[in-house]
Amino acid sequence: MVDVVLITGRTLDQGATVEEKLTEEYFKAVSYIELSEEDFKALGLQEGDRVKVKTDFGEVVVFAKKANLPKGLAFIPMGPYANQVVDPSTDGTGMPQFKGVKAVVEKTDEAVRSVKELLEAI
Amino acid sequence: MEVNVVCTFCGSVCDDGLFDVEKFRSKRLCKLGSSKFSKKERIKSPMIDGKEVSYEEAIAKAAEILVNAKRPLLYGWASTVNEAIRLGIILTEKVRGVYDQCASVCHAPSILAVIEEGLPAGTLGCIKNRADVVVFWGCNPMEAHPRHGMRYSISAKGLLVKDRKARKVIVVDVRETRTARQADMFVQVKPGYDYLVFSALRAIIAGNADVVPDEVGGVSKDKLIELAETMKNAKYGAVFYGLGLTQSRGRDRNVENAIKLIQLLNRYTRWVILPMRGHYNVTGAGEVPAWECGYQYAIDFSRGYPRFYPNEFSAVEVLKRGDCDAALIIASDPVAHFPKEAVKKLKEIPVIQIDPFPNMTTLVANVVIPSAIYGLEAEGTAYRMDVIPIRVKKVIDTEYWSDEKILEELIKKVDELMG
C-alpha cells in the first residue's frame, strides 16, 4: 500500500458526461484514481487494475490509472466515487474538504460498484 | 439553419456558439458545450414516487411537501436563469426554508474572502485587452473552461496585447495539468501550502525578501522571487483562481491572502483577480439572492427573515446535521456531488427534483419535475463569471415547462395551501 494526498476535481470527460450520470460513459469518467508512475509501480499495478482507497472518512474501490503526478499525489475526478472518501468537515465555511485528504491506496480484487450501487450502500 | 447560441455550461458563457437546429449539433463550442447542445436522455414525464403524473399533479404534491415541512432546503440554482432564481428566493421565504446554491461546494470560500477583503476585479474583456501577465492559480481551464484561454486569457488578442507572445502565462498548481502545458512558467506547490506562498510573495513584493526562507510550500526562494518580479513588472496582470484554493486546507483564507497580494500589487501597477466560476449561472445563483435578501448563499428564512451563516445553513451542513425535513433540488445533483454523509439525509427525507436530465438525485427523488433546457429550449438571463449579464436563448420549441414556469405555478399552489 502507498500513502497519498488525494485531490478531487474536474476533467473534460467528467464534464462532458455530467448531464448523463446514469450512463456507462459517466461511470468510466469518474470511477478511477490517477497515481504517479512511482506509486503505480510500487503497488504492482497494470492498467485496468482496481484499488481500494481508504481515508478517515470512508473507502471506495476504483480503477487505477497512471498519470503525470508527483509521487504521493493522487487524483479522483469529482463525483460519487470521490465523495465516498473526502472530508465532509466544512470548517465553518459550508465547503467540505474536497482536496488535500490523506489516503491509503492498495491493490484489490473487489469490483467497482456502479453509481446506483454506491448510492444504495450509503 | 444555424443560429447563434449562448453556451450554458461553464462560467465562460461563450456567446459565439452556432447551433444547427436540424442536425441538432453545435459548432465552435468546446467538448463541454457541445455535450450541452447534444441530444441526451431526458426525464420523460413528471413523476410522483415513480408513477407518471401531470405537471399540475406533481407541482401540487411538491407544494404540499414544502408547506408541510418545518424547514425545507431549496438547493441548486447554478444551472438555471435569474428569473427562476428570483422566484426561488420568494418561494423559500414563503415556506420559511433554507436557500443554498452550488457555490456552497465550489466558490463559497471566495464569497467569504470577499466579505473580509473585497474583490479587486475586472471583466474578461479587460484581461483580453490589457493583461500582459496572466496567472492561473489552482485552476485548470483546459478541462473546466476549455475556451477561456482562446477567448479571454491565453491566446486571446486585444487592444494592447496583440499576440500570444506579448503575454506571459503562469500556472501554479500541485500537479502539471493540461493548462500547465500551455504556460510559459509552471510553479508546483505542495497541496495545502498556497497560503504560505502568497505570504512569501507579499513579503518579497513589499521589499522584505529577507524574511522569506529558502523554500516555501515546495517552491524555491529563487522561483518565488522570479514570480514576484514578473508580477510586479506587469503592466496589467490577472490572477484567475479556482477550486485548488477554495477546496483545500485554508479555503477562504487562501483566497483572502491572494486578494491581499493583488491589493499590494495595485500600489505598483494594475492587477485584478477573478474566481473561475464553474457553472454558467452560479454567479446569478448568488447575485440574485444578494439583491433580494442580502446574501449569496446559506440563507435561512425560518424566522421570516433572511439569516446568513455558512456554518449552519449551507446545504452540506444542513443535511449532515439533519436540520431539514424536505428538499427541493433544482438545476443541480447533490447526490453525486456532496460527501456521502450529506447524501445520507437526502435518502431519508422527501425530495423534489426539478431538472431536464435524470441524474443521481433523480434516484432518491419522490417528486420529479422535468424542465426545459435553458439556452436551447428556454431563454433567460445569466451572469458570466465576471458578473456580465448575458441573455441565453431559446432556439427550439419544447413541451417541457421552463424552471420559471414551474416555480411560478409552485408559488401559486403554495399560496393557496398557506391561505
Added chain:
Amino acid sequence: MMLHIKNGIVIDPKNKVIKEKMDIFVKDGKIVEESEIKKDECKVIDATNKLVVAGGVDMHAHIAGSKINTGRTMRPEEMRPVRSKANKFRATVGRTLLTAPTIGYEYAKMGYTTAFEAAQPPIGALHTHEELDSIPMVDKAALPVFGNWHFVLKYVAEKDLEKLKTFIAWALERTKGYGVKVVNPGGVEAWMYGKNCRNLDDEVPGFNVTPREIITSLIKAVEELRLTHCVHLHCNNLGNPGNYQTTVETIKLANGFKNDKRPVLHITHVQFNAYAGTSWRDVKSGAEEIAKVVNKMDNVTIDMGQPIFGTATAMTGDAPFQFTLHRLLGAKWSNKDSEVEGGAGIVPLVYLPKNPVHAVQWAIGLELGLLIDSDKVVITTDYPNGGPFTEYPYIMAMLMSKKMREKELERVSPYVQKATNLPAIDTEKTLEEVIHMTRDLPAKILGLEDKGHLGVGADADIAIYDINPLEIDPSNDYELINKAFRRAMYTIKGGEIIVKDGELVKEVWGKTYWVDVRGKVELEAIKADLEDYFKYYSIELQNYGVEERWIRMPEKIVL
C-alpha cells in the same frame, strides 16, 4: 379607480400653488379636473389641514446594478439589521445598504415615487434593469455612463460631433438608458494604467483627449440631441482637498450653452468636490466659492451629496478614487474594471461626528444646500456614499431650521467652526423651497413633465404628510418636520394608495423610462466603427444590449 383628496393644504411650486387649500382629483392614474370624476364613485381621502405634495423624485441614488450588489455581498454586517419580517410583503433588511424590495418599500413609506439609478455600466445594463425590476413601488430609470467609453473618447478625439451624437443614441437604446452620465471623465481609463485625470487638461492615456474636451463635447452632443435630461456629471478630482477649484472650472464649461427647459449641466454630489485646503490636515470648505459660481450661472444645477453620520458605503464609477480611499482608510475594497467602458469601486465608510474631516464634509453638504438658490440645488445623499436616502427628512429639517443646526453643531467636531462657514449661516429655507428641491426641481432637470407636480395631467404620484403647513413653524418645530416626512400619511402611486399612516398597504410595480432618440440620427454612420471596435469586447455585438421585452414595464420616450 377615482380618488378625491379633500381639503389638503397643497404645495405645488411648479404650478405656483403655495400652501393653498385645494382638492385634488385622480382618475386612471392621472391628476384630472374635477369635472372628469364622478364624486359619488370616488374614494375620498380626508386631507384636512395636512400637507399635500407630489411624490418625491430622487434623481441620484445608487440603487440597482452590479456595484450595488457587490456592496451588499461584501457587507453582510450592513445587511444584518432586520426591518420587517415577511408577511403580506417581503422581509426587509439592511442598515444603510438595503435589498431591492426594501429600497422600494422605504421610498414609498417616505412618500417618494420616482427614483433614478445614477450610474449604469453599459455592458451591465441588463443587471441594472433586473435590479430595478426587483424594486417595487417606484417609477425608475437608469443613467448609463459615457465618460470613459472608448467610442466616446475616440469621437471626441476625432472631433466628430455627428458620430458622437449617433453613438449616444445607439447607446441609450442598447442600455435602455435615460440620459448621459459622466463619471471622472478620462480618469477611469487612466486607472487602467494605474493613473488618474484630476485636472481638466490632463491627457487621457491612449487617446488624444482631455476631460475638458470630453465634457464639452458631450454637452454639445446632448444639447443638439435635445435629450430630456442634461449631462449629469461626477467631476474630476473628487475627494481631494483643494478640488473645489476643479469644480468651479468645470461649472464654467456650461458657458455658452442654453436650454430653456432645463439646465445644460447638472453636477452631482458636489459636497465631495467642494474641498479647499491642501491636505486632510488643513481641509476646509470650498462651498462658498462654488455657491457663488452656481448662483451666477443660469444653466447649471447641482445636488448636495449630503453625508449623514453613521455607516455608509462609497460606491462610484470613479475607480481610481475608490482605490485611494481604500489606501487612506485601510478598508476592504472591490474594483470593477469594465471592458472598454469604464470601471467602479466599492469601499465601506463611516461618518463620525467627532471626526474633524467627517464633520467638515457634513457641514459642506449643508452649506451647499443653504447657500445655493433653491432653484439650483437638489437634496441627495448620493446614496449610499453619503448616507441612506431615508435621511432626506433630516436634511429637509436642517435646511429649514437654524436652531436644529445649532443643536447638531454642538455634537460635532469643533474643527467645523474654523474650517467652514456653517455656524454663521442664518438662512432658513421655507417649506415650499425644500418641496421644490425634492419634487419639481429634480423632475425639471430630468425632463419628466408629468412628475414632481400636481397639475392636471401629472401622474397621480402624491404624498400626504401629517403636518399643517399653515401652522407649523419649521424653524422651531424641526423635530416634527423630521418625523413627519419619514412616514407619509398617504403615498399614492399612479392613483393607487400604497402607504397609509406610514405602513405599506399595497405592492405595485413602476415603469422603467428610457429615451429613444434614434430618430434624430443615422445609425448606419457608426455601424462600421461598432463592428470594428467590438473585437475588443468579450461578447458579440449581436448579443450586446437589453431588449424591451426583458423589462417589466418599459416606457419608451421617443424624441
